[in-house]
Amino acid sequence: MSVYSAQQSTDSQPPEAIWVAKSDNAKTLATILQTIVFKPEDSKKKDSVNITVEFNEEGMKFIVEHGKEYQASVFFQSSFFKTYNYDRNTRDFYRFKLNLSMLLDCLNIFGSYPGHDRLVPIQFFYWDTPTPFNMILEDSGVNTTCQFKIMDTESPEFFNLDDIQNNNVVISSEHLLDAFGTLDFKSPEIRIKLGLNEGPDKDLLILSSTSSESTFISTCKQKLFDFCDCKYDLEFNYALSHIQPCVKALATAKSTRVTVGVNGLLRFQNTFVHDEKRLVVEYFITARQHDNYFTDHHMMG
Known part of the structure; x- marks a missing residue:
C-alpha cells in the first residue's frame, strides 16, 4: 500500500538518508519505466505486478519479471542524476520490491505523462530497513512525498547470452517496429527466425504470427541492419504477451x-536518448518451445 501526502515546503530532503538521488525530470523516468511494464493475460492480476528496485554507489536499477519467462530492466547510472549520494558505510547494495502500478500512478499524477511540458523535479531517498522507499515530486511549488511499502525479494533471475552460441544484430528501432507492425497481434505466439548471413538482399529476420484465420509474415533483409553476426539458423516461438512490452x-x-541464443533465449536491448543521456532497456524472453531448425550442420566456423 502506498501513502501520499502533499505539503508546501522548500526543504524536501530528509535528514541522514543513506541514499538520495535527484533528477530534474520525472517524465524521463516515468517514460522509461512504462517500457518495462508487463501486463499478465489475467486482467485480475494486473495490479499485483511488482518491480524490483536495486541501488548502490554506481546507480539505480529497476527490474520487472514474470516467472522465468520474461525479465525487463533498466539501469540509471549515478551520472544520470543531478545529485546522487550513497553512504558507502552501509551495505554494498540494497534490493527490495514494491508495487509497480502504484509507483507509475504516483509518477503520472504529477504531470509526467506524455504531453506535459513542464519539468517536474523528482528525488528518491531511503533510510535503512524497514523504513519505506520514499519519492518526492515538486510541481508548482508543492512538494509531494510518496511513501511505498517495500517487500523482501530474492535475487532476480540471471540470464546469460554472452557465454553461449548466438546470433546478434543491430537495427533501427523504427525498421523493427515496422516489421512487427504487419503481424496479427491476436495470435498467442510470434515466431522469430534469425538466419544465416547470406547477402544484403537475403531475408535475415523473419517474423510470423498465426491466428485462427490466417498467417502473417514479415521480413527484414540483411541490408537493413547496422550490424550483423549470424552464424546459425535459429527459429523459436515466443509468447506475444512477453514480446509486446x-x-x-x-x-x-x-x-x-537483437540476440538469439541456440537455447532459444531472446534478448532485446533498446537504446533511448533522453535529455542527451543514453539509456538501454534490456529484455530477456525464453522460447515457448525448442523445436527450432537449428542443427549442428548449420554451424559455421
Whole structure:
C-alpha cells in the first residue's frame, strides 16, 4: 500500500538518508519505466505486478519479471542524476520490491505523462530497513512525498547470452517496429527466425504470427541492419504477451540489438536518448518451445 501526502515546503530532503538521488525530470523516468511494464493475460492480476528496485554507489536499477519467462530492466547510472549520494558505510547494495502500478500512478499524477511540458523535479531517498522507499515530486511549488511499502525479494533471475552460441544484430528501432507492425497481434505466439548471413538482399529476420484465420509474415533483409553476426539458423516461438512490452517501446527507441541464443533465449536491448543521456532497456524472453531448425550442420566456423 502506498501513502501520499502533499505539503508546501522548500526543504524536501530528509535528514541522514543513506541514499538520495535527484533528477530534474520525472517524465524521463516515468517514460522509461512504462517500457518495462508487463501486463499478465489475467486482467485480475494486473495490479499485483511488482518491480524490483536495486541501488548502490554506481546507480539505480529497476527490474520487472514474470516467472522465468520474461525479465525487463533498466539501469540509471549515478551520472544520470543531478545529485546522487550513497553512504558507502552501509551495505554494498540494497534490493527490495514494491508495487509497480502504484509507483507509475504516483509518477503520472504529477504531470509526467506524455504531453506535459513542464519539468517536474523528482528525488528518491531511503533510510535503512524497514523504513519505506520514499519519492518526492515538486510541481508548482508543492512538494509531494510518496511513501511505498517495500517487500523482501530474492535475487532476480540471471540470464546469460554472452557465454553461449548466438546470433546478434543491430537495427533501427523504427525498421523493427515496422516489421512487427504487419503481424496479427491476436495470435498467442510470434515466431522469430534469425538466419544465416547470406547477402544484403537475403531475408535475415523473419517474423510470423498465426491466428485462427490466417498467417502473417514479415521480413527484414540483411541490408537493413547496422550490424550483423549470424552464424546459425535459429527459429523459436515466443509468447506475444512477453514480446509486446518491447515492441511498444520501439516507438520511442533509437536502435535495438537483437540476440538469439541456440537455447532459444531472446534478448532485446533498446537504446533511448533522453535529455542527451543514453539509456538501454534490456529484455530477456525464453522460447515457448525448442523445436527450432537449428542443427549442428548449420554451424559455421
